[in-house]
Amino acid sequence: DAKTTQPNSMESNEEEPVHLPCNHSTISGTDYIHWYRQLPSQGPEYVIHGLTSNVNNRMASLAIAEDRKSSTLILHRATLRDAAVYYCIPQNYGGSQGNLIFGKGTKLSVKP
Amino acid sequence: KAGVTQTPRYLIKTRGQQVTLSCSPISGHRSVSWYQQTPGQGLQFLFEYFSETQRNKGNFPGRFSGRQFSNSRSEMNVSTLELGDSALYLCASSLYFAGANPSTDTQYFGPGTRLTVL
Numbered sequence: 572d573a574k575t576t577q578p579n580s581m582e583s584n585e586e587e588p589v590h591l592p593c594n595h596s597t598i599s600g601t602d603y604i605h606w607y608r609q610l611p612s613q614g615p616e617y618v619i620h621g622l623t624s625n626v627n628n629r630m631a632s633l634a635i636a637e638d639r640k641s642s643t644l645i646l647h648r649a650t651l652r653d654a655a656v657y658y659c660i661p662q663n664y665g666g667s668q669g670n671l672i673f674g675k676g677t678k679l680s681v682k683p
Numbered sequence: 684k685a686g687v688t689q690t691p692r693y694l695i696k697t698r699g700q701q702v703t704l705s706c707s708p709i710s711g712h713r714s715v716s717w718y719q720q721t722p723g724q725g726l727q728f729l730f731e732y733f734s735e736t737q738r739n740k741g742n743f744p745g746r747f748s749g750r751q752f753s754n755s756r757s758e759m760n761v762s763t764l765e766l767g768d769s770a771l772y773l774c775a776s777s778l779y780f781a782g783a784n785p786s787t788d789t790q791y792f793g794p795g796t797r798l799t800v801l
Contacts, residue, residue, distance in 0.1 A: 601785070603785050603786070603788065605788075613794060614687075614775070614792030614794050614795050615726070615773070615775075615792045616792065617789045617790065617791065620788070620789070622785075622786070658726075662781075662785070662788065670728045670731055670739055670741075670781045671716075671718075671726075671728065671775075671781075671790060672728065673718075673725055673726035673727075674725070675725055
């Protein structure tokens with residue numbers, strides 16, 4: 572399984588953009604990069620995923636480096652509700668059969 | 684569409700007892716995965732069921748077991764509870780089993796069952 576490196580914590584001000592980085596240098600060519608987040612006292616919530624090109628949805632954007640060794644989750648305007656732990660997960664379809672392997676994630680704090 | 688539901692939400696047991704947790708997936712979803720979350724180990728994959736068959740299993744002892752019914756509802760059982768089994772147990776549902784369609788693979792998590800073992 573690909574190993575990931577994420578900052579333990581990050582801070583942002585409300586209504587400002589947030590860039591959450593993730594390094595996954597051992598990712599294989601077929602691993603999708605998934606991002607989930609976990610709000611306090613809730614189960615994880617899917618945010619976005621992609622393979623090679625950048626992806627956008629109503630929640631966030633995902634920028635994937637050309638060599639795929641890193642990616643960045645972009646929240647365009649952080650709100651207080653975005654305070655959560657964000658997990659970057661290269662989903663391995665060769666070894667662990669695609670089940671989510673969570674790391675420690677990045678705890679995002681949003682200041683009003 | 685209703686989300687993933689888990690019952691009970693909170694449970695207190697004593698060492699040596701056994702416990703059964705229940706998970707109802709989103710309507711139409713046929714895969715259910717179970718995870719354990721503790722402050723020390725984080726979120727760890729327990730097992731996945733699809734069409735009543737266990738497809739994959741994480742690195743947990745045999746005291747942890749599960750099953751899935753024909754309506755896709757799933758239960759997990761922990762026998763001979765230990766103090767270290769105190770955790771938040773999460774289930775997640777998806778349309779197909781993990782890896783069936785990587786481009787659309789998304790898991791939807793329930794709120795979890797908080798198990799405390801005394």
